Amino acid sequence: xxxxxxxxxxxxxxxxxGISLIVFLIVYLSPGDPVDRFRNxxxxxxxxxxxxxxxxxxxxxxxxxxxxxxxxxxIWRPEAWGYSFLDGQPVIHKIAERVxxxxxxxxxxxxxxxxxxxxxxxxxxxxxxSFADKLITTxxxxxxxxxxxxxxxxxxxxxxxxxRGPDGRGLFPTFGQTSFGKDNDLLDLAWHLVLxxxxxxxxxxxxxxxxxxxxxLEVLHQDYVRTARAKGLPQSRVLGKHALRxxxxxxxxxxxxxxxxxxxxAVITEFIFSWPGLGQLTIAAIGNRDYPVVLATSMLGGVLxxxxxxxxxxxxxxVDPRIKY
Amino acid sequence: xxxxxxxxxxxxxxxxxxxxRGEAVDEVDLIPVRTYWQLVRQxxxxxxxxxxxxxxxxxxxxxxxxxxxxxxxTYKLTRLDRVDAMATVEAPLGYNExxxxxxxxxxxxxxxxxxxxxxxxxxxxxxxxxVGSIAGYMGGWTDNLLMRFVDIVLSLPGLFIxxxxxxxxxxxxxxxxxxxxxxxxxxxxARLIRAEFLALRNADYVQAARALGAGHRRIIVRxxxxxxxxxxxxxxxxxxxxxxxxxxxxxxxxxxxxxxxASLGNMLTNAQSYFFSAPERALYPGVVLVLLVLCAxxxxxxxxxxxxxxxxxxx
Numbered sequence: 001x002x003x004x005x006x007x008x009x010x011x012x013x014x015x016x017x018g019i020s021l022i023v024f025l026i027v028y029l030s031p032g033d034p035v036d037r038f039r040n041x042x043x044x045x046x047x048x049x050x051x052x053x054x055x056x057x058x059x060x061x062x063x064x065x066x067x068x069x070x071x072x073x074x075i076w077r078p079e080a081w082g083y084s085f086l087d088g089q090p091v092i093h094k095i096a097e098r099v100x101x102x103x104x105x106x107x108x109x110x111x112x113x114x115x116x117x118x119x120x121x122x123x124x125x126x127x128x129x130s131f132a133d134k135l136i137t138t139x140x141x142x143x144x145x146x147x148x149x150x151x152x153x154x155x156x157x158x159x160x161x162x163x164r165g166p167d168g169r170g171l172f173p174t175f176g177q178t179s180f181g182k183d184n185d186l187l188d189l190a191w192h193l194v195l196x197x198x199x200x201x202x203x204x205x206x207x208x209x210x211x212x213x214x215x216x217l218e219v220l221h222q223d224y225v226r227t228a229r230a231k232g233l234p235q236s237r238v239l240g241k242h243a244l245r246x247x248x249x250x251x252x253x254x255x256x257x258x259x260x261x262x263x264x265x266a267v268i269t270e271f272i273f274s275w276p277g278l279g280q281l282t283i284a285a286i287g288n289r290d291y292p293v294v295l296a297t298s299m300l301g302g303v304l305x306x307x308x309x310x311x312x313x314x315x316x317x318x319v320d321p322r323i324k325y
Numbered sequence: 326x327x328x329x330x331x332x333x334x335x336x337x338x339x340x341x342x343x344x345x346r347g348e349a350v351d352e353v354d355l356i357p358v359r360t361y362w363q364l365v366r367q368x369x370x371x372x373x374x375x376x377x378x379x380x381x382x383x384x385x386x387x388x389x390x391x392x393x394x395x396x397x398x399t400y401k402l403t404r405l406d407r408v409d410a411m412a413t414v415e416a417p418l419g420y421n422e423x424x425x426x427x428x429x430x431x432x433x434x435x436x437x438x439x440x441x442x443x444x445x446x447x448x449x450x451x452x453x454x455x456v457g458s459i460a461g462y463m464g465g466w467t468d469n470l471l472m473r474f475v476d477i478v479l480s481l482p483g484l485f486i487x488x489x490x491x492x493x494x495x496x497x498x499x500x501x502x503x504x505x506x507x508x509x510x511x512x513x514x515a516r517l518i519r520a521e522f523l524a525l526r527n528a529d530y531v532q533a534a535r536a537l538g539a540g541h542r543r544i545i546v547r548x549x550x551x552x553x554x555x556x557x558x559x560x561x562x563x564x565x566x567x568x569x570x571x572x573x574x575x576x577x578x579x580x581x582x583x584x585x586x587a588s589l590g591n592m593l594t595n596a597q598s599y600f601f602s603a604p605e606r607a608l609y610p611g612v613v614l615v616l617l618v619l620c621a622x623x624x625x626x627x628x629x630x631x632x633x634x635x636x637x638x639x640x
Binding site: 014015018019022023026027030031141142145146147149150153154156157161260263264267268271282283286287289291294295297298301302304305306309 | 473474476477478480481482483484485486488489490491492493494496566570573574577578579580593596597600601604607611614615618619622
C-alpha cells in the first residue's frame with residue numbers, strides 16, 4: 001500500500017514538471033517585456049538592462065525555468081512565489097490566507113453532493129423506468145447542462161431577492177463569508193454557505209446521481225445480487241449490503257474527476273458571492289495584471305488536480321479488495 | 326428478435342440466394358440493401374431526443390444568423406427614448422437600461438457564442454485527430470510519450486490556465502479566447518480517437534490496405550479516420566458545448582467579450598444589476614445557453630449511434 005502511494009507520488013512528479021513547463025512557457029511567450037512595468041521617461045535603457053540582469057531575464061530559457069521552478073518548490077521561504085505587483089505582499093502569504101475559504105466551500109459542496117447524489121441515484125436505479133426514475137434522469141440531464149455560474153446568478157436571485165427573511169431583507173446573505181463582527185460564529189458561517197454551496201453542488205449532484213444510477217443498475221444485474229435475493233434476504237440487506245457497497249466503488253473515481261470541475265466552479269461561485277477564497281483572488285489578480293499571483297494560483301490549481309487524482313486512485317485501492325498492489 | 330444488418334454480416338456470402346436453392350428463406354435476405362448514409366439517416370431518426378435537438382438547434386442557428394444580418398448594427402444602438410421600454414413588435418423582449426433591443430442583442434450573442442464554439446472545436450478536433458491518430462496508429466513509445474503529454478494537459482487546471490492565457494495575451498480579444506479554449510480542451514478528442522485507432526490498427530481491412538502498399542498517411546486518413554467518425558462526433562459535440570459555456574463564463578467574469586459587443590455571458594452580468602426591477606433579463610441568456618448545451622449533447626449522442634456502423638437498426 002505504502003509503496004503504491006509512493007510510486008504514484010513519483011509518477012506525479014513528471015506531470016507537475018509538465019504543468020510547470022506549460023505555465024512557464026505561456027508566460028514566457030506572452031507579448032511584452034517583463035520590465036515594462038518600470039518603464040517611464042526617467043528610466044534609462046541602461047537601468048532597464050540592469051533590471052533584466054537583476055531578475056535573471058538575460059539568462060537562457062532553461063536556466064530561467066529551473067530557477068523559477070526550484071524557487072516555487074521552496075514553499076518554506078516567504079519569497080518563494082515572489083511578491084504581488086499590487087501591494088508587495090509575498091504571494092505565498094496572500095494565497096495561504098485564501099486557501100481555507102476555498103477549501104470550506106469545496107469541502108462542504110462535496111459533502112452535500114455525496115449526501116444527495118447517492119440516495120437519488122440509488123432510488124432511480126432501484127425503481128428503474130418508474131416515474132421517479134424518469135423525473136430524476138430528466139432533472140439530472142438538465143441540471144448537468146446548467147453551468148455553475150448561471151446557477152449561481154439564479155440561486156442568488158432566489159435566495160437573496162425572492163425569498164424574504166422576517167426582517168424583510170433577503171433570506172440568505174449573498175456575499176462574504178461571515179457577517180460583520182461575527183468572525184467565529186459557526187452558525188453565521190453556515191448561513192453564508194447556503195447559497196454558494198447550492199449553486200456549486202447542483203451540477204455536481206446531477207452528474208454524480210447519473211453516474212450512481214448507472215453504477216447501481218450494473219451491480220443489480222450481477223449474479224451475487226440474485227443469489228442474495230434467492231437466499232431470501234430482505235430488500236434492505238440486498239440493496240444496502242450487497243448492491244450499494246459494490247456500486248460505490250466506481251464512484252470513488254469520480255472524486256478525482258470532480259476536484260478540477262469543483263475548483264473551476266468555485267472560482268466563479270466565489271466571484272458571484274464575494275467569497276474570500278482563491279478564485280476571487282485569482283480573478284482580481286487577472287484584472288490587475290498581478291502575474292506572480294496568477295502564476296502561483298495556476299500552479300496550485302495543477303497541484304490540486306494531481307492530488308485529487310492521486311487520492312481517488314489510492315481510495316479506489318482501499319475500497320476495492322480486488323485491486324492488489 | 327434481432328436482425329443482423331446485411332451490409333455487415335461477416336458470414337461468407339452465398340453466391341446464390343438460398344431461396345433459389347430451395348432452402349428456407351433467410352429473413353436477412355428480405356431486408357433491402359441500404360447504403361451507409363441511408364442507414365445513418367434511419368438510425369438518427371430513431372433517436373427522438375436527437376431529432377428534437379436538431380430542430381431546436383436549427384431554429385436557434387437560423388435566428389442567430391438571420392436576425393443580426395437583417396438588423397445590422399441595431400444590437401449596439403442605444404435609444405434614449407426607449408430606456409427600459411416594454412416589449413413591442415420589433416423588440417419582443419423589450420429594451421434594456423440603455424435602450425438597446427434585448428431580442429436583437431440576444432440573437433447577436435447567440436451568433437457570437439456559436440461562432441466561438443465552432444472555431445474552438447475546430448482546434449479541439451484538429452489537435453485531437455493529430456495526437457490521437459498518431460498515438461493510436463504508431464503505438465509503442467510514440468503512443469506512450471503522447472499519452473503522457475495528454476495526461477499533463479488533462480491535469481492542467483483548465484479555467485485557471487484559460488484565464489491566465491487571456492490575461493497575458495489580451496483581455497477581450499476573441500481570437501485569444503478561441504485559442505485558449507481550443508488548446509486546453511482537446512484531450513477527450515485525442516483519447517477517444519486513440520482508443521478507436523488502437524482497436525482498428527490491426528483490423529483485417531487495414532492490413533489489406535497495408536498489404537496493397539498504402540502509405541501511413543493514406544491508411545490513417547482514408548481508411549481509419551472514417552471508422553473513427555462516431556467518437557469524433559461525440560468529442561466535437563461535447564467540445565462545442567464546453568466551449569460555449571467557457572466563453573460565456575469568461576465574458577461573465579469580464580475577460581471575454583465586453584459591451585458594446587453582445588455575448589451571453591456579458592448579458593448575464595449586466596442583468597444582475599437589475600434583479601429588482603427586471604429579473605427576467607437574466608433568464609434570456611441563460612435559457613439560450615442551456616438550450617445550446619443540451620442540444621449539443623443530445624445531437625452528439627444521436628450522431629454517435631447513427632454514425633457507428635456496428636449499431637443495428639431496430640425494425
